[in-house]
Amino acid sequence: MEKILVLENKYGDTLGGLRGIPGLKAATDGDLIWLRGIAVGGTPDKRIASLPVLHRYTADPVERLFPDQQKTPTGKLPKLDWQPIKAFVPIELPVSAMPGKLFLPVTIRLSRSAVVQEVFALMTDLKSWKAYAETAAGTRLQTLSFAVSGKGEVLVIGRPLPQLPGKTFWPRDQMLLPSGYDLDPPVLGALAEAPKETLMLFEPDGNWQAIPIAHFQPARRSAVRLTETGHD
Amino acid sequence: MQFSEFLNSLFSEGRVTVARALADFNAADLEASARLIAELDRTERLEMPAELPGLNKDAALWAAQYLYRSIQFVLLRELEAELMENYLQPYTGTLDDSAMWSVDLLFRHLGPLFKFSSGISPDDPLVQRLKETAAAWPLSSVGLNIQTIADTQPILNNAALKTIYLDRIIAHRDLTRLGEREQVALTETMGLYQEQFWPGLEFNELTKHD
Numbered sequence: 001m002e003k004i005l006v007l008e009n010k011y012g013d014t015l016g017g018l019r020g021i022p023g024l025k026a027a028t029d030g031d032l033i034w035l036r037g038i039a040v041g042g043t044p045d046k047r048i049a050s051l052p053v054l055h056r057y058t059a060d061p062v063e064r065l066f067p068d069q070q071k072t073p074t075g076k077l078p079k080l081d082w083q084p085i086k087a088f089v090p091i092e093l094p095v096s097a098m099p100g101k102l103f104l105p106v107t108i109r110l111s112r113s114a115v116v117q118e119v120f121a122l123m124t125d126l127k128s129w130k131a132y133a134e135t136a137a138g139t140r141l142q143t144l145s146f147a148v149s150g151k152g153e154v155l156v157i158g159r160p161l162p163q164l165p166g167k168t169f170w171p172r173d174q175m176l177l178p179s180g181y182d183l184d185p186p187v188l189g190a191l192a193e194a195p196k197e198t199l200m201l202f203e204p205d206g207n208w209q210a211i212p213i214a215h216f217q218p219a220r221r222s223a224v225r226l227t228e229t230g231h232d
Numbered sequence: 233m234q235f236s237e238f239l240n241s242l243f244s245e246g247r248v249t250v251a252r253a254l255a256d257f258n259a260a261d262l263e264a265s266a267r268l269i270a271e272l273d274r275t276e277r278l279e280m281p282a283e284l285p286g287l288n289k290d291a292a293l294w295a296a297q298y299l300y301r302s303i304q305f306v307l308l309r310e311l312e313a314e315l316m317e318n319y320l321q322p323y324t325g326t327l328d329d330s331a332m333w334s335v336d337l338l339f340r341h342l343g344p345l346f347k348f349s350s351g352i353s354p355d356d357p358l359v360q361r362l363k364e365t366a367a368a369w370p371l372s373s374v375g376l377n378i379q380t381i382a383d384t385q386p387i388l389n390n391a392a393l394k395t396i397y398l399d400r401i402i403a404h405r406d407l408t409r410l411g412e413r414e415q416v417a418l419t420e421t422m423g424l425y426q427e428q429f430w431p432g433l434e435f436n437e438l439t440k441h442d
Contacts, residue, residue: 135283139429221281
């Protein structure tokens with residue numbers, strides 16, 4: 001004979017304190033948790049006695065279920081996937097309360113800005129950039145740096161930027177925002193943590209890519225002329 | 233091969249050694265020197281604007297020898313001034329854009345030469361001759377505080393040389409070189425960023441220097 005207890009699933013957390021009881025097994029059956037392996041007779045375990053039990057049964061050797069204080073069985077113990085209580089309620093490492101940081105993912109949105117800034121970066125194509133560097137004054141080139149993607153996109157940074165076709169960006173700390181846009185809300189700029197030594201290049205839809213600063217090189221005419229990509 | 237070694241050291245290390253006597257250079261030495269200059273020309277073009285004029289080997293070789301002899305006259309003060317007539321003769325070829333560029337490959341070192349000769353009296357015939365030479369080659373003498381006596385049209389009519397010339401004028405803040413055409417070109421180069429590239433520049437005052 002053994003005691004059978006039935007709990008509602010929502011009280012599953014209360015089983016954590018039962019891990020030390022030998023022979024105790026548990027199984028899930030829909031919205032219910034079944035417990036078995038509790039000996040009949042003797043002093044009831046306080047931890048078990050304190051459970052918010054929905055039904056109490058006594059099972060005979062052929063697993064018929066007798067409700068408490070009843071001599072007529074009302075059913076049979078269902079065939080369930082019984083697990084030792086230690087496996088049914090695994091141990092989880094506690095989460096430290098202090099100190100620590102709680103990171104909440106925030107979707108970065110951009111919106112039109114009322115404040116006008118001077119542009120600092122230009123996304124253009126390699127052909128235009130090379131054509132510019134062929135004839136540009138060294139005075140203008142020496143204030144610029146550039147990085148090239150494998151697709152032949154060129155990101156030029158510095159001031160003043162050349163008048164070339166492409167998209168312009170203005171700076172916000174380590175971020176490059178499309179001209180005319182700002183973070184929504186702007187306070188996000190102070191909260192965002194960009195990876196070190198990178199520039200975060202944003203698109204108007206909020207998508208961004210991190211570009212390592214090490215990928216930029218001074219806009220020397222020779223450097224521009226010798227730049228090649230697979231699309232050249 | 234003293235001459236080609238001089239050029240090789242100048243181009244690669246920026247340091248030079250000259251002979252203690254005014255000996256002529258043999259043909260093989262001159263030929264090797266011409267090859268070194270041509271190599272320098274190829275290398276320099278990579279950093280220069282497009283449409284640079286071609287290399288005038290004769291002009292470049294003349295400038296290289298002039299530089300070599302000038303250093304000898306600065307160092308060997310016992311040499312008679314009359315010898316300069318033979319060894320520091322002016323360029324006799326056409327002063328076109330090609331000559332301006334080719335000579336500049338060597339005469340861009342006039343600045344250090346002037347500093348090197350600063351201990352010599354300003355009235356010394358060598359210093360006078362060097363100043364006259366610098367004034368005759370405006371592209372190479374930007375920033376030396378020397379009023380040019382040469383026609384700058386060959387420079388300003390070539391897009392690449394004009395760009396190089398203006399870059400040097402801006403870098404040295406050389407007001408003495410700002411004629412009317414240079415001012416227009418300078419305005420185009422700097423655009424709205426004059427204060428960034430040349431803080432405090434006032435074009436109205438420049439007319440006084442013309």
